[in-house]
Amino acid sequence: MKMDTHDRSGLDGLLQAHQAPAPRGNFQQHVWRRIRLRAAAAPTYQRVWGRMQAQPVVAYALLLVLVGVAGSTLGARVNRKDSSLDFARRVAVLQPPTLAGSYLGLYAGGSP
Amino acid sequence: MVQDEQDREWLARIRAGDDHAFDALMDRYQRPVLAFIFRMVPDAAAAEDMAQETFVKAYRAIQRKRFRPTKAAVSTWLFQIARNVARDALRKAKRKPLAFFDQMPEGSSAFSAQDGGSPAEHAAAHELQQIISQALQRLPADQRSALILSVYHECSQAEIAAILRCSIKSVESRIYRARNKLDAWLRPAGGGV
Numbered sequence: 509m510k511m512d513t514h515d516r517s518g519l520d521g522l523l524q525a526h527q528a529p530a531p532r533g534n535f536q537q538h539v540w541r542r543i544r545l546r547a548a549a550a551p552t553y554q555r556v557w558g559r560m561q562a563q564p565v566v567a568y569a570l571l572l573v574l575v576g577v578a579g580s581t582l583g584a585r586v587n588r589k590d591s592s593l594d595f596a597r598r599v600a601v602l603q604p605p606t607l608a609g610s611y612l613g614l615y616a617g618g619s620p
Numbered sequence: 621m622v623q624d625e626q627d628r629e630w631l632a633r634i635r636a637g638d639d640h641a642f643d644a645l646m647d648r649y650q651r652p653v654l655a656f657i658f659r660m661v662p663d664a665a666a667a668e669d670m671a672q673e674t675f676v677k678a679y680r681a682i683q684r685k686r687f688r689p690t691k692a693a694v695s696t697w698l699f700q701i702a703r704n705v706a707r708d709a710l711r712k713a714k715r716k717p718l719a720f721f722d723q724m725p726e727g728s729s730a731f732s733a734q735d736g737g738s739p740a741e742h743a744a745a746h747e748l749q750q751i752i753s754q755a756l757q758r759l760p761a762d763q764r765s766a767l768i769l770s771v772y773h774e775c776s777q778a779e780i781a782a783i784l785r786c787s788i789k790s791v792e793s794r795i796y797r798a799r800n801k802l803d804a805w806l807r808p809a810g811g812g813v
Contacts, residue, residue, distance in 0.1 A: 519799060519802060519803055519806070520771055522748075522752065522806060523752060523771050523772075523802070524771075525745065525748050525749065525752060526659065526749055526752040526753060526756070526772075527749065528654060528655035528658040528659060528667075528772075529654070529658060529664045529667075529668075530651060530654075531650045531651060531654050531668065531671065532668065535646070535650055535654075535668070535671070535672065536643055536646050536647075536650070538672050539646060539672050539675045539676060539679075540639075542672060542673070542676045543676055543679050543680070546676065546680065561685055
């Protein structure tokens with residue numbers, strides 16, 4: 509094969525001698541296997557997220573339950589804090605010059 | 621254009637869960653995608669692995685809720701993924717692309733006995749293939765990918781610019797430089813073969 513190196517078509521002709529292999533017969537099966545493996549190996553949160561996207565009704569129901577649980581937990585915390593507010597008021601009265609004491613007093617609803 | 625319309629229809633069907641449409645898409649593009657990657661990374665086994673990875677990524681992208689089909693042709697989009705997969709593999713290897721030749725087993729060449737011809741012709745063709753492969757690998761990756769898409773896949777400069785995410789001017793410049801370098805490097809091979 510002779511080639512005129514200044515001829516673009518000559519270079520193209522030479523490059524065409526570079527052949528690429530054909531895909532193997534089971535190429536597609538390998539791709540599908542990989543896709544299924546990836547889907548199975550996806551982190552739990554991704555799978556849950558995927559389900560939620562697929563079934564919005566279930567997602568909304570879950571969200572309502574979560575909000576309910578969070579609300580009741582928060583309510584219980586606030587109730588427990590009542591006694592700690594009394595403590596804060598006492599601290600604020602005892603230590604009026606400090607900023608923290610002032611803040612705590614104000615927070616508790618009384619003047620330091 | 622007709623082909624691209626059909627590709628887009630397949631994308632819609634794949635999104636709807638039609639696996640046969642994805643098989644059809646693979647049927648159409650597995651050969652060009654593999655050929656492109658093989659010329660970027662001249663190891664048949666690694667190239668096949670990366671070509672499969674390209675389709676896995678494409679499938680997962682199509683299944684994503686926020687997937688929006690590209691304005692460019694589907695083939696352009698697939699070549700973009702293939703190019704990214706090959707580039708990431710080369711980065712991960714953290715060595716010069718030529719190192720692929722060192723681990724290239726005899727059977728991994730694109731040439732085989734099925735090509736016919738005498739043993740001498742076969743050997744000459746194999747040698748020429750190796751010379752061109754090595755010359756391609758000496759090119760910087762951006763020039764190599766532009767040249768491969770231009771010469772082997774007959775992509776327009778606009779398509780190449782879309783695949784490589786650069787300007788058409790840049791594509792012109794990359795192909796011009798790549799051609800000049802190959803001209804110089806392959807001159808002895810071309811004259812001798």
